[in-house]
Amino acid sequence: MSNKKLRIPFGTVLITEKSKKLVNEVLNSNRVSGGKHVREFEKRYARLIGTKEAVAVSSGTDADALALAVLHDLGAKRNDEIIVPSLSFVATGNAVLQAGFIPIFVDIDRCTLNIAPEKIEQAITEKTRAIMPVHLMGKPAEMDTINSIAKKHKLFVIEDAAEAHGAVYKGKNVGTFGHMAAFSLYVAHMITTVEGGIIVTDNPEFAEILRSLRSHGRACKCESCVLNINSGYCHKRFQYDEDTDIRFVFERIGYSCKMNEIEACIGLGNLDTYSEILMKRRHNLKYMTERFRKFSPYLVTIEAGPDEEIGPHAFPIILQEGVNFTRNDFSNYLESNGIDTRTLFSSMPTQCSGFKFLGYKLGDFPNAEYIGNNAIHIGIHQDIENEHMDYILNIIEGFIRKNA
Numbered sequence: 279m280s281n282k283k284l285r286i287p288f289g290t291v292l293i294t295e296k297s298k299k300l301v302n303e304v305l306n307s308n309r310v311s312g313g314k315h316v317r318e319f320e321k322r323y324a325r326l327i328g329t330k331e332a333v334a335v336s337s338g339t340d341a342d343a344l345a346l347a348v349l350h351d352l353g354a355k356r357n358d359e360i361i362v363p364s365l366s367f368v369a370t371g372n373a374v375l376q377a378g379f380i381p382i383f384v385d386i387d388r389c390t391l392n393i394a395p396e397k398i399e400q401a402i403t404e405k406t407r408a409i410m411p412v413h414l415m416g417k418p419a420e421m422d423t424i425n426s427i428a429k430k431h432k433l434f435v436i437e438d439a440a441e442a443h444g445a446v447y448k449g450k451n452v453g454t455f456g457h458m459a460a461f462s463l464y465v466a467h468m469i470t471t472v473e474g475g476i477i478v479t480d481n482p483e484f485a486e487i488l489r490s491l492r493s494h495g496r497a498c499k500c501e502s503c504v505l506n507i508n509s510g511y512c513h514k515r516f517q518y519d520e521d522t523d524i525r526f527v528f529e530r531i532g533y534s535c536k537m538n539e540i541e542a543c544i545g546l547g548n549l550d551t552y553s554e555i556l557m558k559r560r561h562n563l564k565y566m567t568e569r570f571r572k573f574s575p576y577l578v579t580i581e582a583g584p585d586e587e588i589g590p591h592a593f594p595i596i597l598q599e600g601v602n603f604t605r606n607d608f609s610n611y612l613e614s615n616g617i618d619t620r621t622l623f624s625s626m627p628t629q630c631s632g633f634k635f636l637g638y639k640l641g642d643f644p645n646a647e648y649i650g651n652n653a654i655h656i657g658i659h660q661d662i663e664n665e666h667m668d669y670i671l672n673i674i675e676g677f678i679r680k681n682a
Contacts, residue, residue: 297547338462341475416589495532
């Protein structure tokens with residue numbers, strides 16, 4: 279390979295010709311708020327993941343928040359508690375607060391980057407209502423143990439699968455293990471609507487509540503009633519007087535986070551190309567992981583367990599303890615050689631000042647804090663070829679030779 283410096287961006291986005299055609303049709307129709315394309319996207323997404331229902335919203339954070347907000351219909355109270363990992367993109371903790379709950383943080387396993395199952399039970403109290411595991415960097419959380427704990431304590435499980443498209447755990451897609459699962463459709467993710475999120479579930483009642491929640495808590499947003507909204511009658515639970523306009527009957531505190539038709543059109547095009555992109559990204563992840571092991575005295579990454587397939591969202595790199603260089607030294611070197619980097623999140627309760635009011639202190643979550651200080655991630659998207667990955671590996675090897 280030549281010594282030519284390459285430019286390797288962290289992410290990419292694909293807007294297909296089908297998406298462009300659909301977007302233009304929507305724009306010409308003047309019917310751009312949520313409609314038939316959103317419903318088609320939801321149905322196709324549910325089939326892809328393997329659930330009965332999918333409800334599209336305006337962001338992955340909203341997907342988390344609405345999935346949690348369903349619990350209010352099931353007896354949860356404001357300021358009840360939700361167990362979450364201490365390491366995640368800050369949206370996880372924000373969503374718990376937005377839904378009216380208190381996040382109870384649990385440290386992670388540094389090898390998996392996910393919540394440490396053996397630390398969950400000690401965090402459970404009489405106010406705990408759910409566990410929200412995060413499949414960070416597409417690495418499946420240990421769902422068998424988590425579900426067993428939840429069943430024992432009669433808790434709900436809501437998967438934060440924001441980065442976990444393509445992740446498989448014991449033969450099943452991530453997103454099918456909890457009562458609900460929330461995915462992000464942000465531009466950096468494998469399936470995108472540019473902005474957007476979606477909740478999947480096998481429970482039709484939960485899906486109906488979710489459709490209500492995304493539209494200010496409107497009395498009913500099940501599909502039959504959406505398509506016949508002026509009837510004054512809801513086939514599920516509600517019977518109104520003839521003069522009642524059910525568009526202005528609100529039965530719960532809700533949000534305003536609907537997906538629009540333009541976003542859905544972009545998502546539909548992405549679904550058409552998903553299997554091809556997933557295959558390419560899986561190749562890239564495997565290629566990088568196998569060749570990265572030689573750096574293990576200095577740098578490590580996550581690896582799939584025997585019954586797992588990691589969702590190939592990005593490639594995390596973690597500095598080992600005792601190395602003679604800092605994360606900034608390392609990332610600056612990669613950046614100077616054309617390789618985009620991102621830091622690998624932080625310990626929400628102790629390294630993100632917005633959560634300071636909860637009273638945690640540095641040292642409470644040592645594994646999450648270590649990752650917050652010593653890890654980055656780089657891209658493995660579908661526009662990266664073997665020559666790019668060889669270039670990245672050569673640059674890293676050169677850095678280690680100079681700094682080890």
